[in-house]
Amino acid sequence: MNPSPSPCPGEAGDLLESMRRRRQTGPRHLVEPGPDEAQRRQLFEAAATAPDHGQILPWRFVLIGAQARARLGEAFEQALLERDAAAGEDERWRARDKASRAPFLALAVVREGGDGQEHIRPHERMVSLGCALQNLLLTAHAQGFGAGLVSGLAMDSRALRALFGLDEHERAVCFVAVGTAPREREPRDKPPPERFVGELAPR
Numbered sequence: 116m117n118p119s120p121s122p123c124p125g126e127a128g129d130l131l132e133s134m135r136r137r138r139q140t141g142p143r144h145l146v147e148p149g150p151d152e153a154q155r156r157q158l159f160e161a162a163a164t165a166p167d168h169g170q171i172l173p174w175r176f177v178l179i180g181a182q183a184r185a186r187l188g189e190a191f192e193q194a195l196l197e198r199d200a201a202a203g204e205d206e207r208w209r210a211r212d213k214a215s216r217a218p219f220l221a222l223a224v225v226r227e228g229g230d231g232q233e234h235i236r237p238h239e240r241m242v243s244l245g246c247a248l249q250n251l252l253l254t255a256h257a258q259g260f261g262a263g264l265v266s267g268l269a270m271d272s273r274a275l276r277a278l279f280g281l282d283e284h285e286r287a288v289c290f291v292a293v294g295t296a297p298r299e300r301e302p303r304d305k306p307p308p309e310r311f312v313g314e315l316a317p318r
Contacts, residue, residue, distance in 0.1 A: 137253060138300045140261035142216035145294030149218025154258055158293070161254035165246035171232045173240035174247060176291070177222045177279055179214075186278060188214035194272030210269075217292035222279060223248060223264075229284030244288060251291060261296030264289045 150158060159176065167173070179187050188211035195202050195210040202210075214220075225244045227237040248264060255262035266289040269275050275287055 133257060134253065135305060136302050137256040138261070138302055139263040140292075140296050140300065141263050142213070142220070142265055142290070142292040142294075144296060145217040145261050145263075145292055146297060147218050147295065149294045150255070150258060150260060155219065157258070158251045158254050161250040162247035164250055165243050167243050168239050169232055169235050171230060171235060171240075173226045173230075173232075173235070174244040175224050175226075177224065179220045179222065184214045184220075187220075188212070190214075190272070190274040190278040191269055193274035194269035197272050197274065198268060217294045219291075219293035221291045223288045223291060224279065224281065224285050225288050226285050229282070241288075248289070248291065255293045260293050262291065262293040264291060266290070 155178075162176070191210040191213050192207050195207060199206075223244060225237075225240055227240060252262050252264070270287045270289070279287065281287060
């Protein structure tokens, strides 16, 4: 007897429908309540199911709790000043304010090398992180939350790298935001498979 039977068509259909209904929801549209401790653990357990060539775990997440948001805001402000030393107070305030959005916020970091596993190339590592992120987002949606990814020019800044203690082989990829969406947004139309699936011709 197969201990892990394949999903029946009904289960597969439910999963696909859930994927179709998931929408990107930016941090400024997410409010309390956010996921509790058990739900947060579920999110990261879902991330851990991502494909991982060589089982090297080439990525990690850093949670930014409420007490650390001010430090993140300062890093966002410093990142702005790295790009534009003449930025005005209003621009600097907007940069700091980005750190206060969404009840759940985590930074996704990928390790591109430096671990003795260079045969597993950077793009494979990024694919693994992408799968982890999608699993996390889908789980957040299944929990009833809105969720989304956000990046920007600050990701490569000296200030952000210093705040999160990134080494030369690590890259900050994006932030993951999760919370309650005040209103459900209609899903966008998805491209049909015919637009992106081809078939290798026989000889």
